[in-house]
Amino acid sequence: MSTVRTTTSSETLPPPTERFSLLGWVYKNLLTPWYNLVLTLISGWILYVIVRGTLTWALGARWEVIPANLRILMVGSYPGEFLWRIGAAILLLGWTVGFSWGVWVRQRERVVWVLVALPVGLALVTAGPVRWMWAGTLALALAGWAVSRRLPERMGTVLGLLLWALYFPAFVLLVRGWGVPETPNWKYLAAWQVTVVTFSFVVGVWWSRVPWVAAVHAGMLVASFLAPPGWRGALLLSAVLGFLAWQVARRYAHLEGIKRFSLQVGMAYIPLLVFIFFAYEPLSQTWMAKVESAHWGGMLLNLLITVFGIMFSFPLGVLFALGRRSSLPVIRLFSILYIEFIRGVPFVTILFMAQVMFPILLPPEMSVDRVVRAILGVVLFAAAYMAENVRGGLQAIPKGQYEAAYALGLTTSQTLLLIILPQALRNVIPVLVGQFIGLLKDTTLVTIVGLLDILGVAQSVLSNPEWIGTQREVYLFVALLFWVISYGMSYASRRLEKALGIGETR
Amino acid sequence: MEHWDWRSFWRDERFLRVFGQILFLLVVFLVGRFLFLNMYSALEQRGLLPDFSFLNTAAGFHIGEVPSFIEYSGDSPNKMAFLVGLWNTLRVSFIGILLATLVGVIVGTARVLPNPLTRLLATGYVEFLRNVPLLVLLVFWYRGVFIVLPKLKETPLVMGKTMLPDGQWQAWFILSNRGMAMAWAVPTEAWPLYKTWLWAALAVAVAVYLAVRYYGRKTGRMYLAFPWALLAFVLVAVVGWFVVQSAAGQAPLALTVPRLKKRLIKGGIKLTPEFLALLSGLVLYTGAYIAEVVRAGLQSVTKGQIEAARALGLTTYQMLRLVVFPQALRVIVPPLTSQYLNLTKNSTLAVAIGYPDLFNVAGTIFNQTGRSIEVILIIMGVYLSFSLLTSLFMNWYNRRIQFVER
Numbered sequence: 001m002s003t004v005r006t007t008t009s010s011e012t013l014p015p016p017t018e019r020f021s022l023l024g025w026v027y028k029n030l031l032t033p034w035y036n037l038v039l040t041l042i043s044g045w046i047l048y049v050i051v052r053g054t055l056t057w058a059l060g061a062r063w064e065v066i067p068a069n070l071r072i073l074m075v076g077s078y079p080g081e082f083l084w085r086i087g088a089a090i091l092l093l094g095w096t097v098g099f100s101w102g103v104w105v106r107q108r109e110r111v112v113w114v115l116v117a118l119p120v121g122l123a124l125v126t127a128g129p130v131r132w133m134w135a136g137t138l139a140l141a142l143a144g145w146a147v148s149r150r151l152p153e154r155m156g157t158v159l160g161l162l163l164w165a166l167y168f169p170a171f172v173l174l175v176r177g178w179g180v181p182e183t184p185n186w187k188y189l190a191a192w193q194v195t196v197v198t199f200s201f202v203v204g205v206w207w208s209r210v211p212w213v214a215a216v217h218a219g220m221l222v223a224s225f226l227a228p229p230g231w232r233g234a235l236l237l238s239a240v241l242g243f244l245a246w247q248v249a250r251r252y253a254h255l256e257g258i259k260r261f262s263l264q265v266g267m268a269y270i271p272l273l274v275f276i277f278f279a280y281e282p283l284s285q286t287w288m289a290k291v292e293s294a295h296w297g298g299m300l301l302n303l304l305i306t307v308f309g310i311m312f313s314f315p316l317g318v319l320f321a322l323g324r325r326s327s328l329p330v331i332r333l334f335s336i337l338y339i340e341f342i343r344g345v346p347f348v349t350i351l352f353m354a355q356v357m358f359p360i361l362l363p364p365e366m367s368v369d370r371v372v373r374a375i376l377g378v379v380l381f382a383a384a385y386m387a388e389n390v391r392g393g394l395q396a397i398p399k400g401q402y403e404a405a406y407a408l409g410l411t412t413s414q415t416l417l418l419i420i421l422p423q424a425l426r427n428v429i430p431v432l433v434g435q436f437i438g439l440l441k442d443t444t445l446v447t448i449v450g451l452l453d454i455l456g457v458a459q460s461v462l463s464n465p466e467w468i469g470t471q472r473e474v475y476l477f478v479a480l481l482f483w484v485i486s487y488g489m490s491y492a493s494r495r496l497e498k499a500l501g502i503g504e505t506r
Numbered sequence: 507m508e509h510w511d512w513r514s515f516w517r518d519e520r521f522l523r524v525f526g527q528i529l530f531l532l533v534v535f536l537v538g539r540f541l542f543l544n545m546y547s548a549l550e551q552r553g554l555l556p557d558f559s560f561l562n563t564a565a566g567f568h569i570g571e572v573p574s575f576i577e578y579s580g581d582s583p584n585k586m587a588f589l590v591g592l593w594n595t596l597r598v599s600f601i602g603i604l605l606a607t608l609v610g611v612i613v614g615t616a617r618v619l620p621n622p623l624t625r626l627l628a629t630g631y632v633e634f635l636r637n638v639p640l641l642v643l644l645v646f647w648y649r650g651v652f653i654v655l656p657k658l659k660e661t662p663l664v665m666g667k668t669m670l671p672d673g674q675w676q677a678w679f680i681l682s683n684r685g686m687a688m689a690w691a692v693p694t695e696a697w698p699l700y701k702t703w704l705w706a707a708l709a710v711a712v713a714v715y716l717a718v719r720y721y722g723r724k725t726g727r728m729y730l731a732f733p734w735a736l737l738a739f740v741l742v743a744v745v746g747w748f749v750v751q752s753a754a755g756q757a758p759l760a761l762t763v764p765r766l767k768k769r770l771i772k773g774g775i776k777l778t779p780e781f782l783a784l785l786s787g788l789v790l791y792t793g794a795y796i797a798e799v800v801r802a803g804l805q806s807v808t809k810g811q812i813e814a815a816r817a818l819g820l821t822t823y824q825m826l827r828l829v830v831f832p833q834a835l836r837v838i839v840p841p842l843t844s845q846y847l848n849l850t851k852n853s854t855l856a857v858a859i860g861y862p863d864l865f866n867v868a869g870t871i872f873n874q875t876g877r878s879i880e881v882i883l884i885i886m887g888v889y890l891s892f893s894l895l896t897s898l899f900m901n902w903y904n905r906r907i908q909f910v911e912r
Contacts, residue, residue: 344893344894356882361541
């Protein structure tokens, strides 16, 4: 900028400083002109009525219904001996949130108090081991925050995204557990898969120029058709996985240090076998025993359905969004029909259809239980909305980006994966968070098809003669719980939006 | 055209495009066939192959809310039950849309007002309602508010209560655990005559509107065509009221006041607690979303536009009418229609509180007949056609405002 020549003298006075006075503020904003005064009076009266009514009721309400039923409202009939796994999932969440906070909200230090306030508040109102869990969550969150702030920015971003990508599967695994497979010879099958994959990888790295290794995989493929039924699937799987591992190894064989890495993989082989044969079974029968979906209940079920919904509808939605913008007419038409159909009907009808139709559409041996059916319904529903949101992001990418990518010689899939999708998804993060909030709120609808989510549990609590007449307390508690989670998520998303600079002119 | 190299046709993009689509179709076909065959054998086993004749058999269940113009009892066929459900859906959606728009416009405007107290109230409302599941709101209203209201024989909330000579009482407005009853105008025998008169009044109003607008265009002055038309309508209607009253000997509409008779309310208009809970839940929830839409629309009109309108010497009304509204509406209308559609689709949550909307009735019919495919086809068909009609309207409207704009 060049200096601006002013015509006035250089001794112009500074603008008068406006002193803040409370009376002046009230006069200016609340009392003048006359219609403002009317508004003030009306709003003040409404506020007074609401606050007085709420307080009078809340002070006389039977709040003891909440602590008495807190556990089933939160986790339903989830077995008590495994509650620590849910605690572990929350601890992990503390770490992940703290870490992301340090990465993406690093400019302003004081906002960390928001992060602190929630677990501290929760620790104060709870007791016993739960209080320790919240204290631990706070500690982990602060640790994650402190660690991530010291990392270089790019590394922090990558690690943060990775943490979130891993958090959802970890949450599901912790809550569900895994148990022991029903096949009697599963140990040998698992050992076989591990052996084939490991050796394919190592061979691919060390002898990357030997093409006939593929014959071994082809042999396994042929064998899978001849083998006895119990081995068929395993052989087919090992043929595919082994071939893929071999191909990956050959492709990256020229990289520095890959030979050392392959040796480490080879060395991990023995402990892995030991784990499969000796440790897996005791571990998964005691600590990590599977908790059947019939025992998922309360808020836990809402969260689980949301997490499953996010995990599966996201890739599906991206595929449908790409399909809708594809130049292949068949794929485009299919995507449009799917998206518009799902968006045109209410969510309850999809859930109802999932409950009623899946048992009819699938053969009896593939039957899935009620919870899984509800999750499938949620995924199918959310994918269509996800697709439209992602499409919004795709449309905002200028054509020049495609042309530049093609000019550089990238293929269509490389263009999409490396150039278009990263930009498009980054732009729609706030919208997607909004959709996840909507998804969480929508999971309450599973109570209509008879699942015991938090509303279903609330209903059964209220039908207990001891707690008749506490509807307002229970439902208000449920509403506030959702409010805290949803508002927290949207607040975090707004911070993230600012941190990523979305919507700012570039 | 490039040279077709048959030796490596699998690397040719032209080939791959066609082949990929054929492959995709094949997979879709095979999956569809797999599902269809399973479905066919499962339904055949249960003797439930798709057949719509169940629509004509007796429904055999009671519906709580039946409009006066549909004859429905337990012996009526299932299709009449569907019709009652459809009417109930349309009724709650229509009233809900009107009220939600009202709430949304008021709250959305309040959010951009300079008064901090009003803004606080509006922001609190929007932020609370948008972050709470609708279903929780609905059950809260139903179980926590409407059905725990005082009983009729206790102390219901009343307005304008008068005791009658026979010991009973009547009131202008009664709110109890059985719902709400209100004094209401009921058509009398003179109503058909008056209805024709109202149509005539409408024609007059349209004529006045067109004439004023034509005159305004011709002279270049702006007259308020709509208020004039409204005035004409009201004038003709009021005159007609007295004309019909003196001709037929009675007023076209008579006011009936709800009165308590043997623990039942007679007269007036009655709304069930289910309807009230569903309506208030839908209106408050959608109202919060509409408020955001309205706010975004109002804020989309830049300050410069308003200053420019002022500088041109437009009056406040002219500024709003010619500068602010046309631009705000262009932003508001598309998301607004999708909110209307959402409200209609969300009315299916009525099933949780027992209001007999289409989905609820369909669910009952499914439970009684086991006809899954048919029932699902019917409900999805109805909601899909709602969506289709709305998007047709949207496209038409978008084209229209775009044409006006530039």
